[in-house]
Amino acid sequence: MTLKNQAFFATGAVSHDLRAGIEFIRRDRLEAESAPGGTDDRFAIFAVDDMQLGGWTFTPAVRYETQKLDGTGTFLPQDYNNDALMGGASLRYEFASGFAVFGSLAYTESLPILDDLGTPVFMTQPEKATTWEGGASFARSALFTEGDAVRAKVNIYQTQIWDVTSYSAVGQIEMEGIEMEASYAHDNSLYVDFNANLVDGTETSVTGVDSRWRNAPADSAEITLGKRFGQAWDVSWELAASEGVTTSTGDRTPGFGVNALRTTYRPQAGGIWEDTEIRLSVENIFDKEFTPYLSTRPSPGRNFKVSLAKTF
Template sequence: MRALLLGSAALLIPTALWGQTADQPIVLQAITVQSDRAVQTQTATPSTIVDSEEIEERQASTVAELLDSVPGVTLVNGATPGGSAVNIRGFGAWSGTYGNDQMVQFQIDGAATGAEELYRIGTQLYTDPALYKQAEVIRGSVGTFEYGSGAVGGMVRMTTKDASDFTGGQPGFRVRQSLSYGSNGDAFASSTTLAYQPSERVELLFNYTTRRQGDYSDGAGNTVANTSFDTPSYLLKGKVRFGQDNAHSLTFSYSDTQSSERDVPYDQFGETNFGNVDRDIHSKTSVLTYGYAPGSDLVNVEVSLSQADQEIIQNATASGGGNPLLDADQSYVTTKLTAKNTARFALGGTEHKLRAGVEYIEKDRLDASSAPGGLDTRKALFLVDDMTAGRYTFSPAIRYEDQHIDGSEYGYGIYDNDALMGGASLRYAFDNGFAVFASASYSENMPILDDLTNVGYMTQSQKARTHELGFSYNAGDVLAESDALSVKLNAYQTRVWDMTTYSGVTDVEISGVEIEAAYSMASGVYADLNANFVKGSNLTAGAANDYWSQEPADQLRLGLGKRFDNGLNLKWEGVYNLEMDRASTVTPSSFIHSASVSYTPAEGPLNGVEMRLRVENLFDEDYTPRLATRAAAGRSINLSLAKTF
């Protein structure tokens, strides 16, 4: 808070002290690196964006697998939608116990989803990667206050596809069909997209994706039991623009994924035998957004109403025994209404991009064994301002949240809490492509429905403070003519106290360094580098161990490739997981290779056909990643064909 208030005082500093005026902005040459991923060097926020092209190239079977190439992200398993969980900077997934500790948030088109603290059940990202055109991972809390609270580890924001992505925004009808096959687990997927624009004002999209996979084999050739899945999904999305100059717009999206499993272990992480269940999963996400952009810099309104409805119906099989977990039906509906305005203006020699908004969030959960039911209602106000003066960009953010939890319907208590949180970042850009930045944030993870059985936790939020420092570089003609280089290094330290999620742990500190780099040459040669080095400490008084049990392993990821003028793209990627010996159980190092070939001819009978061949775990390495509860998949040969008509 102190950093935020001091930073806000920058508004009072005379413009002359900045060395530039609002009429003399620093304009740097745009540099584009033609590699697989753009490094977000233009912002102090530690953000990584996986775009539609990379989503297609990676041929991921689950949403979790889309994210594991982001520095700071570690998967607990990942090869199945139910048993996978996401760890960001040491928070999020609680190894084999809970799929989410609610310190990592997930959103689909702005709808809050997939972050319940359910016992022995994964992150609940029951959806298909084929529905999305972008996945953004924000690490840490400094860039999240506009979207929610308590994102100590970070936030994942998924964006579904639009019809205009296929029609180019012009009236017409397009069809896209893709087919893919994976040799490990005999995996198959088919995705069909229909995109229609009757006019420039109206666009409609329908996507149906079916994906199935059998039990995969690890690097030693052993079948990993209970890793099969069958998840049909579909997406309906439409947008209409109306009014003078199309100033008004309405956008509606609905995504739906179902899964049925028979006589499978209740424990989706495969660690403990509680018994077997028949499990039916249905995940539905609806979002209705109204936009008003009359052409004024001061008015750009967006009002969004969303609902994420997830239901897990379970029934014990004959081998189940009498454990009440096996008949626990999990049902939770999160409804959110957000209204915000974006205003651009100049004040005191400083250019502003101000986002101000209000939010109403209601989470309604059914009472079940190990998951207390009740109603969690929150009201929030947020204010985020990007202030630019010459080479400086200062971005303060503040969020106030008021919470009312009512568990009386199921015999629990009623509690009221509130919290003020926020942060700020400061970035300075040199005229040679270098930029330095720093940020500080304070966040609170409010009490959750899961703790209604622990009265002492219901008025105690989990608190976190994060400090970050880093630099970026973006330039061309660095090593050769017409080449391009982007680098971003971010060092961080997060301290969390008053923790209630983890048994016997109240105080944790985790620090690390994240590196992203991309390089390309005029010849088509390119390289991508991601790295994460992290160390966590359990600072709880009297703790048996001084290490943080959810600390991931250090990782270095390097990709080398070449693009040819005829549409051919060749790439090798290596992932080196360093030995993790800072815990009681040592995780050995591993070096995993993959190779891919993609080819999209621009002429001839195969014009426009996208052909991709990717070999994962090329040398069939037998390993179990740090924090995972299952051995990783062995070699898999993945093939996909796609064409837009």
């Protein structure tokens, strides 16, 4: 159960958008052959404040969480108490030209879970992580023609996790990468969207041996080309591509590129058709056989979809 409040106010020239609240969590699970049983009771208090002054936006955030774990059955009376103080802050500045720069730093803790009741050393060892991000964005209308719009953003990030308990024999995990997204819409209703994620991950075993992080995703990118015909029709083509991956054990997952076509119709007649959307799509047009990295099953072949949505 979460109780949350949002408040808008000003302190001098600084405007605030403050979200704050408290949270109660209770997990109650019976003991089974595959997992221990017990209760996990938690209480948390948190606050996030968007502070704006001119082109500056500063956002501090804080969360305090306390926990009581009680084992049952075989694990009775093993009781543990933990708490964590975590938080972060981000800073952004937007120039009058539409160009902006931003950065953030966060520290988080993941408190022990019921699954680890059988490993006492894990019950007082929260997983800990730090993440920093930095980048730039650009948003501008009427850049090349009177009615066009340009949006672009690049974000670089790095996450380090230590005191790892989620995976056996892993002491530390490090992930870093770059995210890119861009879009352009012309005043003749043509548009293009692009996004990509390039990521690298390393896991360090408890004995100090480095290898590729087993859950690091493959590098991927998507591009969409489309055109809108008035307010009613939107036709687009999409290409989604993923790079092949060779794991530290030598297993190979090939890369792939998959095409899709979509047509969206929004009736303009009003009445029962108001705020209604009909979408027709063909996914994996060329019926390509592939298995995405980290997936245990091949993806579907050529797929025809019809969807109907209405907003009330």
